Amino acid sequence: MPGTGLLLAPYNESMRLGQGFNSFLQVPCVGNAVTCDESMLVAERPPRGVSQVVSYSSRLVEKISDIVQIMNISAGSSIKNGSIEVSGNSLWIDEAKFLSSDMNVLVSVKVLIVLVPDMPPSSVAHYFRVDDEKFSDIYGDCYISGFVEGGELHGIVSIKVLDASNKKDVERAIKRRMNGMGPILNEGSDGSQLSSTLSETETTISVSWSGGKLINLEDKEWSLDTLLRTAAGFPTKIVCCPRRTWAILTKYESNRSFVRWADKNKISIPQYQDIQAYTSHLLDMYMAYKANIARLGAVLRNPQDYVVSSVHDAISTDVAGLEHQRETMKAQMGLIVKEIDILCINPEKIGRAEGKFQIPSPEVWISRLPVCHRSLLEIAYGILTWSRYSKLHKQTGVAKIASVESHKYWGNFQ
Numbered sequence: 001m002p003g004t005g006l007l008l009a010p011y012n013e014s015m016r017l018g019q020g021f022n023s024f025l026q027v028p029c030v031g032n033a034v035t036c037d038e039s040m041l042v043a044e045r046p047p048r049g050v051s052q053v054v055s056y057s058s059r060l061v062e063k064i065s066d067i068v069q070i071m072n073i074s075a076g077s078s079i080k081n082g083s084i085e086v087s088g089n090s091l092w093i094d095e096a097k098f099l100s101s102d103m104n105v106l107v108s109v110k111v112l113i114v115l116v117p118d119m120p121p122s123s124v125a126h127y128f129r130v131d132d133e134k135f136s137d138i139y140g141d142c143y144i145s146g147f148v149e150g151g152e153l154h155g156i157v158s159i160k161v162l163d164a165s166n167k168k169d170v171e172r173a174i175k176r177r178m179n180g181m182g183p184i185l186n187e188g189s190d191g192s193q194l195s196s197t198l199s200e201t202e203t204t205i206s207v208s209w210s211g212g213k214l215i216n217l218e219d220k221e222w223s224l225d226t227l228l229r230t231a232a233g234f235p236t237k238i239v240c241c242p243r244r245t246w247a248i249l250t251k252y253e254s255n256r257s258f259v260r261w262a263d264k265n266k267i268s269i270p271q272y273q274d275i276q277a278y279t280s281h282l283l284d285m286y287m288a289y290k291a292n293i294a295r296l297g298a299v300l301r302n303p304q305d306y307v308v309s310s311v312h313d314a315i316s317t318d319v320a321g322l323e324h325q326r327e328t329m330k331a332q333m334g335l336i337v338k339e340i341d342i343l344c345i346n347p348e349k350i351g352r353a354e355g356k357f358q359i360p361s362p363e364v365w366i367s368r369l370p371v372c373h374r375s376l377l378e379i380a381y382g383i384l385t386w387s388r389y390s391k392l393h394k395q396t397g398v399a400k401i402a403s404v405e406s407h408k409y410w411g412n413f414q
Contacts, residue, residue, distance in 0.1 A: 008072060008148065008246040015144055015247050022140040023249055024272040024279075024344055026074035029140040034255075052150065053112035054235050058178045058228065060171070061106045064095060064287045065280035070108050071154055072246075075276070075283040076340045082290070093156060096291040097204050101158040102167055105174060105224060109231045111150040111211070111238040136270050136345070139252075146248035151211025151238040155227045160202040173197040177228060194225050209234070211243040275343055275350045286336045288362035289329050292369065296326045299370045306370035315368045325365075332359050 009026050020029030057070055068075050068084060078084045084093045098104055130138055159174075161167045177194045205222045252258045252269055262269070296315075299306045300322050308314045315325050336359065342349060 006148070006246075007142070007249040007251070009249055010072060011147065011244050011247050015147075017144055017146070019144045020139040021142050021144055021247070021249055022136070022344070023142050024074065024270070024275075024347070025077045025080060027077065027140075028144075030138050033139050033143045052235055052238070055108075055110040056231070057106065057108040058231070059106060060174070061104050063280075063284050064093075064098060065283050067093065067106055067156065068283065069280065070106060075279040076344065079279075079283055079286050079337060079340050093206060094158070094204065095287045096294045097158050098156070099288060099291045100160070101204075102161045103159050103171060103174070105155075105157040105159070105178070107153075107155040107157070107227050107231050109153045109234045111152065111235045111242075112148055113150040113238055113242045135267050141270050141272065142249040142251045144247045145250040147244050148246040148248060149242045149244050150246075151209065151234065151242060152245055153207070153209040153231055153234050155205065155207040155222075155231070157224045157227065158204040159198070162200055162202065166197075166200060170197055170201060174224070177225065195223065198224065210245050211238050211241055270345070270347050272347050275347045278350055279340070279343065282336050282339060285359065285362055286333055289333050289336075292362055292365050293326055293329050293333075295369050296322050296329075298372075306372055309368055309371050311367050313368055315365075315370060317370050322370075329362075329365070332362075335359055 007023065009021065009023065014028060016031055018034045019031050020033035021027070022029055061067060064084065065075060067073075068078055073084060084095070159170065161170050173194050203224070205224070205227065207222055207227060253262070261267075299317060300319065303317050303319075306317055308317055315321060
């Protein structure tokens with residue numbers, strides 16, 4: 001977390017002091033990897049009058065990996081689980097909705113108010129009895145040495161602009177409103193303009209928080225403006241109701257006695273810091289494939305609503321062809337999971353992995369996928385109403401509608 005210099009992982013109730021931990025997948029390992037005297041741990045509260053450590057972020061994001069980075073969630077674990085989640089956290093991300101939206105806003109607030117510090121070196125003792133090959137599998141690459149109390153709030157707003165010509169206006173309105181976010185909310189701020197702009201969009205909002213009890217200051221249905229106002233007041237709520245939010249992780253090799261023992265027994269600890277960017281790239285690929293598969297599933301359920309794309313190697317809408325393509329994509333996702341397994345054991349193989357890892361980009365498939373009747377029309381001109389589409393569909397068919405309406409729309413500008 002910015003401002004702390006600590007290696008942290010999202011907290012869950014199964015965590016214990018001295019427990020081994022795999023920081024790459026953010027999964028607990030064997031208990032009592034190191035021993036400690038919990039009576040020696042004393043919570044350090046900020047002196048009176050000293051502010052908490054607060055981290056704000058509100059911005060437009062384009063990639064799923066941007067979310068996991070800000071939320072401090074393991075990209076590798078998200079791939080292994082097939083979804084983005086944190087134990088004990090109610091935030092659920094609809095990856096297909098995220099990827100199909102015109103823009104996505106991420107609002108995040110993290111508050112540190114109580115710190116339970118690392119265990120004193122004198123309280124650590126090692127009783128490792130394992131060879132180099134099995135060490136990281138059993139003990140991980142670090143151990144839990146303390147906890148942080150405070151709170152965090154995350155909100156994701158996915159926006160689909162109904163009229164494509166208004167996209168820039170919507171983006172400008174969002175950026176203007178986000179520029180007003182900060183530790184102290186300007187009471188004179190008025191979100192009515194933003195609300196008016198977003199009324200012409202399809203908006204999906206997912207919000208989760210830890211600490212602060214009831215945090216919706218206005219007790220209203222969630223909107224982007226309400227989310228930003230709530231985020232601005234969140235640190236005040238945490239003062240009254242903090243909770244254990246993160247675990248502090250300590251690398252084994254930071255302890256002198258372990259370094260001596262590891263050198264004697266020829267034990268090496270995996271170093272994951274150099275593979276984070278590559279893992280984030282794999283996560284974005286995995287989630288894009290997942291969205292493509294969901295699209296194929298929609299075609300299989302309602303084939304009458306889709307037509308074959310106009311590209312030369314388009315995927316047909318017959319059941320056999322769709323199922324074959326779906327299995328092919330699932331196989332590509334399986335290769336990504338396998339790559340994560342390899343990196344977890346041998347992260348030093350990243351250079352070789354990047355050179356040999358030949359999985360087609362999921363974006364290559366997007367233009368080949370069957371197109372929804374309505375989506376085809378939106379691409380063609382962006383403004384045809386559904387009622388007009390339904391009427392014209394019976395008379396001329398989808399391809400003819402797209403051609404006629406596109407000509408009419410662009411003809412207005414000639």
